Amino acid sequence: AQSVAQPEDQVKVAEGNPLTVKCTYSVSGNPYLFWYVQYPNRGLQFLLKYITGDNLVKGSYGFEAEFNKSQTSFHLKKPSALVSDSALYFCAVSPRINDYKLSFGAGTTVTVRA
């Protein structure tokens, strides 16, 4: 069975500072990893994914994530956070490329203060 952990319920940073949202996973075999963001009263928006290849993945809105197989982590990062990055962030994993079901983490609420 696969699972995802987001160890922090909340992350608070000042605008302009680096932002990191942590994600660790447990899956047998090669994982397929995703980050989604949900703004208030909106659906989820895809940010980036790791399927294979380069461990550093670049995504939308200046976000990137690094796949670390030895630490089973896929942390989301942004070098300089904006107030508009305040939202709920979900990490998700699938163990197989043809699976239908993503396993989502519990979510991390990010607050960027001006």
Added chain:
Amino acid sequence: DTEVTQTPKHLVMGMTNKKSLKCEQHMGHRAMYWYKQKAKKPPELMFVYSYEKLSINESVPSRFSPECPNSSLLNLHLHALQPEDSALYLCASSHEPGTAYEQYFGPGTRLTVT
């Protein structure tokens, strides 16, 4: 057009009512999904349609009945719901079935069962 639309935005229904939620995408995606999301929680998969056929039913109660009339449309028919069914219902689509493909989410229908 990278948009998934959902109607209505809000729905209040009594426990004896029958209503339907509608989802539409014009991206040529061949997989469509229904999720249920409680506040500040990750979305829970309900149904998956692959090439207009129901592929996954995550043991959802029969008071929820999905329908895929064509490749662009997805409906969720609701009947005799319970107050605990109150939630945000999200529709999503992906290029092909399988979790390796990112999902595009609609804004959701906020359902209140009275």
